[in-house]
Amino acid sequence: MAWCKLQGAIVSCHSRTRHELTDEKGASSRLLEVVQPVVTRETIKIMLPELTIAYVPSTQIVESKPLPIPTSDSGKFGRFGGKFVPETLVACLNQLELHFENALRDQLFQAELAVALRDYVGRETPLYHAERLSEYYKSMNNGKGPDIYLKREDLSHTGSHKMNNALAQSMIAKRMGCKSVVTATGSGQHGLATAAACAKLGLDCTVFMAAKDMQRQSSNVRLIKLLGAQVEKVEGGFKDAASEAFRYWVGDLERNYHLTGSAVGPHPCPAMVREFQSVIGKETRIQALEKWGGKPDVVVACVGTGSNALGLFHEFIDDRDVRLIGVEAGGMGLESGAHSSSLTTGEVGVYHGAITYLLQDQDGQVIQPHSIAAGMEYPGVGPELSFLKESGRAEFCVANDQEALHAYERLCKLEGIVPSLEAAHALAILDKLVPTLHNGSKVVVNCSGRGDKDAATVFNRGLFDEE
């Protein structure tokens, strides 16, 4: 069978990759010793301490040799990404990759997806000129300032950009003959999108969610259950839910499809998610051309794991005159240690199957991240974003909980749009960004979700009590 050969090629290149690293990096061969082929709780959680300490961050981009498989993407973004999974899963991932490639080339699938995105999800989402928000900043600077546009992913069905990916991957799951979909969710948005897509396609759905997230995003939990999906509680944080989902998937590979919500994980997951989210950027380009006859000067998005950011950025990566700015969660402040800023303060390691920046302590143990926004609470980040950071193509900064809350309130009062706390981080950075931009520059902020789910959090923070 073709895929067996494929498997052989992949397996050998997999070890070749390791070998390459050893040769070119000069990193110790301890790498080969430490990576375990068997999946256990320990192997998924334990980092590779020697790897991170001995690994000297390189400014050079490592080019992998072209691999003899029919994918354009080798799964590596520079030195980031890859497929660090036990051997048993490699075959599965290859099969997934094959289906993904086939789906991309299949006209019928693309047409079906396009119709579903239009009629079910409600695309295209508008590029909205936030006049009052722009005025607000202009009024602080003699009437001069950028024009701020919001890409309204909050208007998508289920209220966030997550649906773009959940729908497409559910359709692939159906094509593959899987009967059940399993996934993990932080804020609940991805779980909700997956549950909705599964209901539409008639698939079973199991969603893993951390106990504390279930509590603070309880409205989403109720919605997920109403859609007929199972919700499984996991102790810990989103990263633990993600690990559990992975484990559940491995339990029945024939029947289950593991639907990644974000651009993390082993290849082909980051590439798949980015591909399906890239519709955001594609639409933005067309809409920008219609509205002001040009490209955006700056695009801003919040970064939890990176799906909405990549969805917006990807289209403009080759346009060097477009600045890409990602905003991570500063939580209670970077000094406090309670934050989720993987790209700003993290170090490179292997997490959930890929090489990427992540938050880890001196023993290589993953730090429990914190943010007021559940969807930003992930100690890692998508490998493609790690690559964009290291190559200098994208800039990454931080907004803390307070700043996000203020931005949330500001958008409500000025534009009547309630952003999600995640999107509020992207909006918060405007305070610092706008004074540096020249008059009339075009800023597009990805309003990645609506904030109805966060009203209770904001309410409980008591920040908006009546005087």
Add this chain to the structure above:
Amino acid sequence: MASNIQFTGLNTSRVLPIPNPSSHFPSKMLQFASFRTANPSSVICSLTRDPSYVAPLEEHAKTSNGSVLLQRPDSFGRFGKFGGKYVPETLMHALTELEHAFHALSADEDFQRELAGILKDYVGRESPLYFAERLTEHYKRANGEGPHIYLKREDLNHTGAHKINNAVAQALLAKKLGKKRIIAETGAGQHGVATATVCARFGLECIIYMGAQDMERQALNVFRMRLLGAEVRAVHSGTATLKDATSEAIRDWVTNVETTHYILGSVAGPHPYPMMVREFHAVIGKETRKQALEKWGGKPDVLIACIGGGSNAMGLFHEFVDDKDVRLIGVEAAGFGVDSGKHAATLTKGEVGVLHGAMSYLLQDEEGQIVEPHSISAGLDYPGVGPEHSFLKDLGRAEYHSITDEEALEAFKRVSRLEGIIPALETSHALAYLEKICPTLPNGTKVVVNFSGRGDKDVQTAIKYLKV
């Protein structure tokens, strides 16, 4: 004809308020007023179905293609005997000013362009016409035959319901009129949130009247309105619910009419509101016609919508009222059952009377007091109904049925599980009617259900009843 001249004078004076020397009038209205022949203090009012001077009401005038042309409303603001302007004199000027502004802006290309831009970029129109495959499968009969079910996705609008179409247009209108202050009433909070939203967008002062009882039940919606910068005022009179909030809002408007615009949420109330609100929602029907043509090259055969005040239904129906081959079906709330006394099935069980400025069907007791309605869905919990619906019912152009709380909850669950779209409990009533009508429809009938809102707000209620 002598009587015509008589009517002319009468009509003119009904359209314009009787001039009060102390009130200020725009000069062109004074000019018009001079056509009156009768003594201002002895004008006689009478209900009449006769053609008015300004615009003839031809109930059954046939056009060349045989379809019936209906003039709705006439210049009195009447739909047949329904509708009208039963308000205190102090409001008559404001209503007339509103009507003139509305007509002027309807013809104003700049206004229309601005409104279209906002509907597109802010509200997210056009909303899709979605083919509900699994729902269609569900209603297929044993031999594989059945209707095709399409959902008009008003739930995808900003704020999650059709309400914003009207709120946004009225806010823009108010701005053009130079009003800085907006008031509105709300039951469960949906219309309040939509109004607060558009006021934030346009930088207008916003005051929302809400029954104290409702405020308790909907604390989160109250918080949302405040978050959007609106002031929410509690109404303690009466039963402290929607109808009392409406009365309070009207009272506020009477007091502050010069600075204030009242954003009424539905096709109820005094003329020109039923017409205006319908026109602002008519985009729903217009899009549906275009989308139906694109999708299957024809018109819908059946249109189904839920009826509280009637705005989403009018928005969908209006475009097709003159197409006699399109069936119009409105679904009201039967609560615990139309015979239980605890329902909101105005068109099924109500009698004609005047409420909130308009003559229409309403739920009243033998003494003419308004009966407190009941429905599990707050948006359908209104004891009246838009006058145009009363008219369409009497004419036989539209059919009106009702659905109980239980049936609505079943539909809520069914559609969530089959299509992954959670409907509002209001919308669930329209979806529940599919159970009754689909078995009667021939194969391939195109049914369009107005998916008027999303159900995120109803999750607590649903979970309680469905024990999910």
